[in-house]
Amino acid sequence: MKNLFAIVFLLAACGRLDQVGRAPEFSPLEGSYQHHAMYSTPLPEDVAEGGPGEDSSLWTAGRASLFGDRRAAQRGDILTVVIEIDDSAEIKNSTGRSRTGSEKMGTPSLFGIPQRIDGDMPEGASMAEAVDTSGTSSYKGTGNVSRNEKLTLRVAATVVEELPNGVLRIEGQQEVRVNFELRELIVTGYVRPADISRQNEITYDKIAGARVSYGGRGQITDVQQPRYGQQIADALLPF
Incomplete structure (x- = not known):
């Protein structure tokens, strides 16, 4: 078992040592959905755009004309996504609970039986106060959640798929x-x-199933992450 852990940590260390002194590599675009959408054969234009009289007309109805609609509409087209997130939320909860209980039971006299028992009991004990219990419990809980997120970005996205219902999937x-x-x-x-x-352009609030990831990788991000051993210890230790 020790050898197995040693091999695992050694392999993890080797993967990190490859990046020492080197800048992080860019993610390759070849093989991605964007790459396939860009190099796919475009769909034929609508017949209405090249109808009778198109060649003799001063203004054409195609997308390449001066007044043509250049909005993204098919696979391989590019549009701009505008991300302006400014969300804040604050939640406060407070819970309090208190309970007090007391019980007493005794037999001062019952045909003289308590008095006979008192003689055999230790000094100071009496059947007049046979049972005397009391209990107190108290609970108080407070929770506070405060979140503030602000993100302003613009990124070009590619239409990678045109669904049968006309909706466009972008990436x-x-x-x-x-x-x-x-x-x-x-x-x-x-x-x-x-x-x-x-x-x-399209704003992020009009994107269904939007997934926005903003992060990084490199030396600064690597230093901010806990070591593998610490992550494993945090997941396994019960305290």
Whole structure:
């Protein structure tokens, strides 16, 4: 068993030693949903856009025209996701409970029997106060939750799938590396084409099933994380 733990820790250490003195690598785009959507064959345009008289018309109805609709509408299109989160919540709970109880039982006289028993009992004991109990319990609980989150970001996302009901599944990923720290932003979800503005933008509150991940990896993030041994100890120790 000791050898097994030693091998596990050695493998974990080797994986971390590979990054010593090196900046974190970017996540590859090849093989992702965005990559496949970009390189897929576009769907043919609607016949209405190239109907009779299209070639002789001064203004065309296609998306590439001056007044065409350039909003994302099909697989491979790009739109801008605007994330402006400013949420705050505060919850306070207080609970109090108190109980006091007292019981007494005695037999001062019963055909002279208590008096006969008192003679055999230790000094100071009497059947007149055979049982005398009292109890007190008290409980008090207080809970306080305070949360404040503020996030303002803009990221370009790609339409990776067009569902049969017309809803678009989007996915966006942005990575910025500064020195040896890599900040990454990931946005995924489902949007309706009607909710996309004329500026080809959509706010996060109109994304169904939105998943927004903003974090990083690198030397600073690595230092802020507890060691593997401490994480295992926190999960196993009952106290």
